[in-house]
Amino acid sequence: MSKIILTGDRPTGRLHVGHYVGSLRRRVELQNSGEFDKIFIMIADAQALTDNADNPEKIRQNVIEVALDYLSVGLDPAKSNLFIQSQISELTELSFFYMNLVTVSRLQRNPTVKAEIQMRNFEASIPVGFFTYPISQASDITAFKATTVPVGEDQLPMLEQTKEIVRKFNSVYGETLVEPEILLPENAACLRLPGTDGKAKMSKSLGNCIYLSDTEEDVRTKVMSMYTDPDHIKITDPGKIEGNTVFTYLDAFSKPEHFAEFLPEYNNLDELKEHYQRGGLGDVKVKKFLNNVLQDELAPIRARRAEFEKDIPEVYNILKKGSDVAREAAAETLAEVKRAMKINYFEDRALIEEQSKKYQR
Numbered sequence: 001m002s003k004i005i006l007t008g009d010r011p012t013g014r015l016h017v018g019h020y021v022g023s024l025r026r027r028v029e030l031q032n033s034g035e036f037d038k039i040f041i042m043i044a045d046a047q048a049l050t051d052n053a054d055n056p057e058k059i060r061q062n063v064i065e066v067a068l069d070y071l072s073v074g075l076d077p078a079k080s081n082l083f084i085q086s087q088i089s090e091l092t093e094l095s096f097f098y099m100n101l102v103t104v105s106r107l108q109r110n111p112t113v114k115a116e117i118q119m120r121n122f123e124a125s126i127p128v129g130f131f132t133y134p135i136s137q138a139s140d141i142t143a144f145k146a147t148t149v150p151v152g153e154d155q156l157p158m159l160e161q162t163k164e165i166v167r168k169f170n171s172v173y174g175e176t177l178v179e180p181e182i183l184l185p186e187n188a189a190c191l192r193l194p195g196t197d198g199k200a201k202m203s204k205s206l207g208n209c210i211y212l213s214d215t216e217e218d219v220r221t222k223v224m225s226m227y228t229d230p231d232h233i234k235i236t237d238p239g240k241i242e243g244n245t246v247f248t249y250l251d252a253f254s255k256p257e258h259f260a261e262f263l264p265e266y267n268n269l270d271e272l273k274e275h276y277q278r279g280g281l282g283d284v285k286v287k288k289f290l291n292n293v294l295q296d297e298l299a300p301i302r303a304r305r306a307e308f309e310k311d312i313p314e315v316y317n318i319l320k321k322g323s324d325v326a327r328e329a330a331a332e333t334l335a336e337v338k339r340a341m342k343i344n345y346f347e348d349r350a351l352i353e354e355q356s357k358k359y360q361r
Contacts, residue, residue, distance in 0.1 A: 001147065001178070002037040002145070003035060003037050003147050003148065004036065004039070004040070004145055004146050004147050004178075005030060005036050005146060005148045005149070005150065006040045006041075006042065006140060006144045006146035006149055007023060007027060007040075007041055007149055008041055008042030009023075010045075010048040011045050011059055011062035011063045011065065012058065012204065013065070014062070014204075014211045014212065014213050015065075015069040015212050016204075017202075017209075017210045017211075017294070018201075019069075020073065021252045022185055022192070023150055023151060023152065024069075024070075024073045024075075025073070026183070026185060026186075027039075027041065027073075028073055028075060030148075030183075031074075031075060031076060031079050032074075036148070038081070038144070038329075039079065039080040039081065040081050040326055040329070041070065041075060041080050041081065041082050041083070042083055042085050042140060042326075043067065043070075043082070043084050043085060043319070044085045044140070045059050045085055045086045046085045046086040046136070047133055047136060048062075049086075049129070050127055050133055051127065063084060063319075064312065064315065064316070067082065068305055068309065068315065069212050070082055071305070071315065071318075072212065072213075072304040072305035072308065073301055074304070077321070077322060080322075081322040081325045082319055082322040083319060083322040085140065087323040087326075088143070088326050088330050090327065090330035091139045091140055091143055091330060094139040094333070094337060095132070095135050095136045095138075095139040097341065098138055098139060099135055101168045102132075102134075102164075106161075106164075107132065107135075110157050110158070111157045112154060112156075112157045112158050113131065113133075113157075116130075117130075117131075134157075134162070135161075137158050138161065138162040138165045141159075141162050142165075142166060142180075142333065143329070143333045144326070145177075145178040145333060146178065146180045147180060147181065148183050149183065150182075151182060151183075152184070152185070153184055153192065154192065156182060159180065159182045162180060163179050163180070167179065169340075173340040173341055176336055176337060176340040194245050194248055196208045196210060196222050196223075196225065196226050196227065197245075198245045210294070212298065212305075213302070213305060216295060216299075219291065219298060223246075223287050223291040224288075224291070226245050226246050226249075226287060228244050228245065228246050228283045228286075229243075229244050229283075232276075232283060235279075235280060235281065236280060237279055238279040239276040239277060239281070239283075240277070241276065241277060246286050246287055246290050247276070249290055249294070250269055250286075250289075251269070253294060253297055254269050254290075256268060258289075259272075261296075262296075
């Protein structure tokens with residue numbers, strides 16, 4: 001069986017370093033590994049509209065922002081199909097069929113849906129499209145016969161729902177759909193990078209993000225204002241690592257070569273942490289080191305983005321070509337689903353002949 005990846009992002013704003021360490025960096029590694037036969041990376045604009053229906057221009061404008069972020073981190077259209085969800089009508093049709101396999105109570109129990117509903121204050125009035133987006137996500141994944149879905153840990157309940165839909169469909173209609181496996185970030189610090197203010201989640205709405213497209217000065221300013229240990233007032237005070245955003249970011253981004261280049265008095269991150277914990281190491285010095293680490297990581301991304309920004313029509317052309325490939329793949333799956341469900345009436349010559357004989361007796 002072919003090894004296929006499906007993953008993507010909602011175009012509700014520019015992508016940030018949380019997206020980068022949580023999934024984008026791994027996608028590039030997987031793309032370049034040569035282990036996968038096909039890679040589909042989706043800009044999930046239709047899903048984004050489920051809670052932004054009154055502001056379609058926001059989604060429209062951010063599609064290109066996400067595409068530029070994809071290309072700037074190193075996703076290669078020669079190796080990965082970058083496409084726009086709304087341009088693949090087959091996904092909507094698959095969702096329609098899958099809705100019959102899921103109960104309202106099951107959707108209500110989905111932890112991710114419950115958390116997202118609460119975060120958006122939808123308790124009193126939940127848009128149907130938003131409520132059923134786990135079904136839409138199952139459609140996205142199964143349409144491309146994805147065997148691997150690289151996502152963050154918060155998406156585990158969504159993937160489990162997809163697996164349930166696959167199993168139910170195959171048990172009713174016969175083996176047709178492929179059951180996917182989730183691929184989590186290997187670095188624990190990358191599972192959910194906190195915001196610069198120390199809050200549990202980096203969020204555009206909270207204004208606590210470092211964006212991939214931020215300027216060098218933007219990054220420096222945000223790093224120097226980062227949340228650390230509030231009790232680490234004097235340099236001589238022992239400092240805490242747990243819950244200290246700066247060290248969480250260093251866990252996610254720093255490499256041994258960064259110490260040799262930017263902080264040679266330490267051999268590795270463990271030594272830096274140990275010094276901070278016993279006292280005698282100031283927050284400013286650690287933040288300056290983190291800034292150097294992030295600038296080293298983001299500089300080539302900025303440079304690639306600047307090149308792609310020079311030819312925006314070509315970026316749209318890349319998305320169109322990717323969408324054409326995605327539509328063809330999804331159409332094949334939809335045809336198989338219809339055959340399994342026995343609703344491919346006009347293709348089923350045996351059915352037509354059977355009915356013809358029935359009424360000619």
